[in-house]
Amino acid sequence: KSTKNITVLPGDGIGPEIVSEAQKVLAAVAGKYDVEFNYTEGLIGAVAIDATGSALPEDTIAACQSADAVILGAVGDPRFDNDPKAKVRPEQGLLAIRKALGLFCNIRPIRTFDALLDQAPIKADRLQGVDFVIYRELTGGIYFGEKGTIGEDKAFDNCVYERSEIERIAHLAFEAATKRCNKLTLVDKANVLETSRLWRKVVQELSAQYPSVEVDYLFVDNAAMQVILNPAQFDVVLTENMFGDIISDEASIISGSLGMLPSASVGTGSSLFEPIHGSYPQAAGKNIANPMATILSVAMMLDHLDLPEAAKDVRKAVDDALNSGFATIDVNKDEPQSTSAVGDRIADLISAEVSA
Ligand code: IPM
């Protein structure tokens, strides 16, 4: 039996509830395959600030660095959102763990679910065949540039990229394209920004190494429109940190609920798996949040841990639960199930104790 050491960072809001459903699903996987999951828990976000004063305590970083993979719930607490003077913020913990683990590439698959086609605000015919993946740069750009205030009424955030930061994620995106439909779209603002012109230059140069991949360039404002107008045109979307943040939340409405979308962050050390949604504080402790995004993030983790059959099982169980209408209120308004009931059902489907 192989043992995988997983560091779990439940975080804030609904984080602890959704992460424990993901662990339930992993227990079902462990019962079926020759693998065992060994967990270490760590603090991050507002819960970490409350307990230690820091949004990312040193022992959390150490636990992540030594893990085979990290599962993160969510980070964020409204107590901090409307206090511009707050010195420490939960989100700093998330940015700091990305930096500490060298997680320069955030992978966000965007797909539709048959059972949810009519939930999306976009007309169903535009959603036919939509299946793309966003490669978002995660440790550079305006998020990490020099920032500050000058006096009371002036503030700045610098956006800086260097060639090496662009090359390493571009290679991953091109490789992904060769395994998918051989199309890569770079989203930038090269008509205005120097950093975007550097992105274009570097991607143009690298494209010579991937002759099978057709490369397309879109300005971010146009891309924002195309994601709604004609999402089926995309295969791999490559973009910088902030544009990727914005485009991926926008693209999530394609799937019918923000509660459905997983992500993987990869780089130089341990990889981290988290839903793309936030901490949804209004639902915290109510057992109503959708655990599927976290469960699908765990499927991405299983692929990463070289357990592709288990990953497939998890995805199928999620589809089966959805197809039988077994889902939380964001997806099934008429007969909503609780967070824990959905986790139980998915785990049971994997263990094949129930039929769909
Ligand atoms: C995300 C989130 C984070 C980001 C926040 C919480 C710092 O929105 O993971 O997309 O902007 O990267």
Ligand code: MN
């Ligand atoms: Mn975001």
